[in-house]
Amino acid sequence: MQSFVGVGVTPGRVVGPVLIMPPVLNAPPAGEQLAGTTSAADAVASLKYAAAQVKTELDARASRASGDGKAVLSATALMATDPTLIKAAVKLINEGSSAQRAIWDAGNNVAAMLADLGGYMAERAHDVLDVRSRIVAELRGVQPPVIPDSDVPFILVAEDLAPADTATLDPAKVIALVTASGGPQSHTAIIARNLGLPAVVAATGVLALTEHELVFVDGGTGRVTSHPGTAELAAAKKWQEQASALGTFDGVGRLADGTLLDLLANVGGTADAAAAAGANAQGVGLLRTEFCFLGRDTEPGHDEQVAAYKGVLDAFPGKKVVIRTLDAGADKPLPFLTDSTEPNPALGVRGYRTDTTSPGVLARQLAAIADAATQSNAIVWVMAPMIATAQEAATFAALCAAAGLSTPGVMVEIPSAALTSRHLLDHVEFASLGTNDLTQYTMAADRQLGALASLNDPWQPAVLALVQATVEGAAAQAKHSGGSAKEAPAAKPVSVCGEAAADPALAVVLAGLGVSSLSMAARAIPAVSCVLRSVTSQEARQLAHQALGAKSALAARALVREALPILTELGL
Amino acid sequence: MSERTATIASRVGLHARPASIFAEAAAELGIEVSISRQGESAQEALDASSMLALMSLGAEHGDVVVLRADGPDADDALTALARILETDHDA
Structure with missing residues (x-):
């Protein structure tokens, strides 16, 4: 049993399998050229295939999402195969660039163009960089640096979460959040509170946890424990029972002596x-x-x-x-x-x-x-x-x-x-x-x-x-402010x-x-x-x-x- | 070359949801359609099937844009696309 102590930001005790948010991708080396054995036509084909795969994956996730998350995913899916992005990358490949570096640079240029436009467009720059990362990950055959998709509920462990990640966070799947950095008043912590998800932030060392390993998270004390024992399992079960009892408020805030608050x-x-x-x-x-x-x-x-x-x-x-x-x-x-x-x-x-x-x-x-x-x-x-x-x-x-x-x-x-x-x-x-x-x-x-x-x-x-x-x-x-009145106003x-x-x-x-x-x-x-x-x-x-x-x-x-x-x- | 002008009806302008609806419709036509602001030359026109290009065009509610395409089906295609621009998708 190994314990990590962070700052608890939302109470709740749960046990579940860990999924780790993949690390941020390293950029392909600047100026990386096509490998000698790869033709430009092959590189273009693999890029288009990877982009189409990313679009399919995002469309599938959009169809399962709802509300704001669905809209964000649908728009991002469309960006993956957007002609502006892909044509710019194809041009770079035809000039000798590797497929990874070409889409990397094309994504940077499009994102910079959107950022220059300001306002709503500037916010979409992040989405372009997101699909760019997904396409590069697809070309490399590695996991994209996004919230993992899973059929079973899991505890999400990450270095830190960005506001954009939380838009695609499915509260039916993610049962707790644990981050290695981030503060108790960060926006991620606020979102965890709004979703009512048990959450621990600033838990140094948690990225060393193994994928799918069972852990116990206590969002009250900020403790994260691997290989939970019977005490932890019992605590999680008890929390589940109490959560339903704690779930309602009758509409009158008061103290034990009847003082209203x-x-x-x-x-x-x-x-x-x-x-x-x-x-x-x-x-x-x-x-x-x-x-x-x-x-x-x-x-x-x-x-x-x-x-x-x-x-x-x-x-x-x-x-x-x-x-x-x-x-x-x-x-x-x-x-x-x-x-x-x-x-x-x-x-x-x-x-x-x-x-x-x-x-x-x-x-x-x-x-x-x-x-x-x-x-x-x-x-x-x-x-x-x-x-x-x-x-x-x-x-x-x-x-x-x-x-x-x-x-x-x-x-x-x-x-x-x-x-x-x-x-x-x-x-x-x-x-x-x-x-x-x-x-x-x-x-x-x-x-x-x-x-x-x-x-x-x-x-x-x-x-x-x-x-x-x-x-x-x-x-x-x-x-x-009471003036000459005998009793001061409230x-x-x-x-x-x-x-x-x-x-x-x-x-x-x-x-x-x-x-x-x-x-x-x-x-x-x-x-x-x-x-x-x-x-x-x-x-x-x-x-x-x-x-x-x-x-x-x-x-x-x-x-x-x-x-x-x-x-x-x-x-x- | 066929040409058709349209006035942007969406209150948020031609970005976000209206832009993605329009770009998807343009991509499904199978012919190349360009879009530019009224008064700009055809050389400066952008790919109408690209949501990113539409967003960079920055057309706001009430702006007039020009759609262009070549080919036998161009007129019908442009009419259909103009109808999308002239619908308020936020209503």
């Missing part, structure tokens, strides 16, 4: 919203509006935006939907808003800041949100991402008022916003902590980097202290909409710190609810106090987990 969903579009409503989420705590903008060369028009937002609002009649205005930049570039040449995009013009360089887009988005709100029965709140100062909060509130939106708020992702929340809340009605970015900015650690995973941990006492500062700022704001709500809210142990700490609602991937709500109901508000405050006083993220997590035996019982 709303549990809402993070959604990125209409389909997500419908699923969240079906899972009894108490509303939407974070609607990411990028779905309406990503992959676009130009800003979507008013009517299109109204229809997109209304689709989400209609899933939650009478309930709260917090809409985050466009958060472009850094890892989500948009050609008409962001400058891709910034040397340090995470610290650049992103989120709310794009309103200073491209004024008008935000005001038009707010107008569309206001129209969608009028046409639906949801309670619409609006918040701006990447707010750093009270002045920005005031400007955003004024834009909301001009659009006729009555409940403006800010996201607290920058330490300055957490430390001055009292002044920010003079201008807006609520604050929502985006713990992913707040952690990255507090620890100065890129959330995409596996090497920094231990820094990029919302359990870091500094991050918890900033959550506390934000809540205390809200209380101070209420106290000082503090404005501070919620959490980052991935931290989906960690049941951390959710207890956040509740203890005085956060008023938690928003997370809808699939995480039942487990979080179950654990919150096992503690009183007094116990939660005590655990929060202990976590704040811990010397490290590991110590904070360990002492809180220790005090919550229900986590181990439930395999969380």
Whole structure:
């Protein structure tokens, strides 16, 4: 039995056979010529045969896929035999190049041409490189560097996964994800949470596992064990039984003593919203509006935006939907808003800041949100991402008022916003902590980097202290805004909409710190609810106090987990 | 040489799904069809059966393109292809 320890990002205990994502292909040597015994005609024939094989394989996979995955696979299949790509490669072969090098270069040139066009085309450049790799792999007779296809469910082990890989990931086949690199807040981890797949990232050494070997994955503790014994098999079986019990939420978030704590969903579009409503989420705590903008060369028009937002609002009649205005930049570039040449995009013009360089887009988005709100029965709140100062909060509130939106708020992702929340809340009605970015900015650690995973941990006492500062700022704001009234008005709500809210142990700490609602991937709500109901508000405050006083993220997590035996019982 | 103009009806322009529908239809005809923007010479025209070429053309909703082909069946083929361009596949 051999164990690997990584960072668990989605709970779940499963046993299954391993399939390893094949390594990235090495480029054929630059300038590689046709072998002496091969004629150009033979090389062209083998290239066309390989391309046709790749197209057949992708078409077959497309016919078995559904939704976005099907569309991506069908389009990629067509690219494999596209005349532009193949004719360019044939020309190179006729000039003496080897078939592998010819398709390699032709693919590079076509991808570069698409990348130059920007926007939607630039995203397709990746698909061209994907078919190029598949054709080269076919010519070499090796496995292409893509998610393996299998008739039986398996545990996917990879160095790391790209967002494009996850589009073709079939959750009916892949029962767990294990990556050797990648961080707990990477996009791959977020997708694993959305799919509800047990996942472990940053598990150094797992690529040494053998294909088809049985392993045990514990997405709660981050442990991956080869040759599982009876204890592991029993744990997986127990998880399977509990997963069905943990699968539902009755629609009321509360602690053991009856204190209410709303549990809402993070959604990125209409389909997500419908699923969240079906899972009894108490509303939407974070609607990411990028779905309406990503992959676009130009800003979507008013009517299109109204229809997109209304689709989400209609899933939650009478309930709260917090809409985050466009958060472009850094890892989500948009050609008409962001400058891709910034040397340090995470610290650049992103989120709310794009309103200073491209004024008008935000005001038009707010107008569309206001129209969608009028046409639906949801309670619409609006918040701006990447707010750093009270002045920005005031400007955003004024834009909301001009659009006729009555409940403006800010996201607290920058330490300055957490430390001055009292002044920010003079201008807006609520604050929502985006713990992913707040952690990255507090620890100065890129959330995409596996090497920094231990820094990029919302359990870091500094991050918890900033959550506390934000809540205390809200209380101070209420106290000082009361004027001569004897009783201060209630503090404005501070919620959490980052991935931290989906960690049941951390959710207890956040509740203890005085956060008023938690928003997370809808699939995480039942487990979080179950654990919150096992503690009183007094116990939660005590655990929060202990976590704040811990010397490290590991110590904070360990002492809180220790005090919550229900986590181990439930395999969380 | 037969020629036919068409106005792009798809709201997303001639990429993504509309481009793949059109390229597949052009490839199935068995004759070479070229496509160019109105006003560009026939020498600059691109292969209509290539989705990648269509994407690089970058034709947006409302743009006018010219289809060209040779042969006895060219007129019918171009009419059929123009009909695809003039349909909004996103509707």
